[in-house]
Amino acid sequence: VTKIGVLTSGGDSPGMNAAVRAVVRTGNYHGLEVYGIMRGYSGMIEDDIFQMDSRSVANIIQRGGTILKTARSKDFFEPEGRAKAYENLKKRGINGLVIIGGDGSFRGAQKFSNEFDIPCIGLPGTIDKDIAGSDFTIGFDTAVNTAVEAIDKIRDTADAHDRLFIVEVMGRDAGYIALHSGIATGAENILIPETKTDIEELISSLTEKEKRKKLVNLIVVAEGDEYGGANEVAEIIKKRLPNADTRVCILGHIQRGGSPTCLDRLIASRMGYHAVECLLNGRFNVMVGILNNKMNYIPLDNAIKAKQKISEDWLKIVKILAS
Ligand code: ATP
DSSP, X not given: OOEEEEEEOSSOOTTHHHHHHHHHHHHHHTTOEEEEETTTHHHHHHXXXXXXXXXXXXXXXXXXXXXXXXXXXXXXXXXXXXXXXXXXXXXXXXXXXXXXXXXXXXXXXXXXXXXXXOOEEEEEBOTTOOOTTOSOOBTHHHHHHHHHHHHHHHHHHHHHHTOEEEEXXXXXXXXXXXXXXXXXXXXXXXXXXXXXXXXXXXHHHHHHHHHTTOOOEEEEEETTSTTOSHHHHHHHHHHHOTTSOEEEEEOGGGGTOSOOOHHHHHHHHHHHXXXXXXXXXXXXXXXXXXXXXXXXXXXXHHHHHOOOOOOHHHHHHHHHHTO
């Protein structure tokens, strides 16, 4: 491998810039030419590719979003689109790729590396932490800290008015943001896609708490929970507890932006460095993860198939601490 490309794909996440910086600087350190590819696979197909040097990634480690922009490319699903992308890499002599994105992006990378002789390394860049094989994904820590900060503020106003607040956080298929932010803010209940919620149990626990004059209640709901989000959960609760002053707050896209936390900068830097090492050492078509504080390399195929499981331990802790 002599010339490598780096791209960010799928949903953006804070820390992607830190990963790009690490890839460019580690590549340069080893004498590789490094090319930035704009807007994920779209830029690869549209030939929006430029050479990067150490200076081009100066002053970005602290910035949210991604300087390479990101996109979802329909054309990359088609063999013709991928062939065009390959031609654009080939004419520059790019013979290795680092893809920073989620499982969809890895699926694209896996197809591409099977069809063409270009090794791909995946870095888990997603706020959802929904990828197996790594304790961390780039952006999760920042997103969850943003959610915690926002929920703390909501708690203040909930307290002042004795309200029941139902807060929706991101997570269509994965409940990690809800679980972690809910535990960290002392939520009464956390509704996540991975588990079933007994709504009767929830109602009776709210009723019981009302009797005990525990008036401030916070429920954190992942957008992909079984009822379809905070508004839907609120409808059910309002019908059953018409006297409760129930409000909904949907945090939305603030969870994606902002300056990455120290942890996200660290893991992005570490993963970016190891992505280049993988390409240099012939460890091809893997996702670079960190497991038990050690680097973990899993074939892209496995990274796609397996999802993280929520540990039973956490679920028990939620129940006990909310009483
Ligand atoms: P997030 O988890 O934030 O949604 P993601 O990487 O999973 O990020 P996707 O939109 O699923 O986001 O995928 C990003 C891009 O990867 C797609 O727009 C497409 O270009 C490519 N891609 C995804 N799946 C495939 C596939 N099966 N074949 C080819 N390309 C794919």
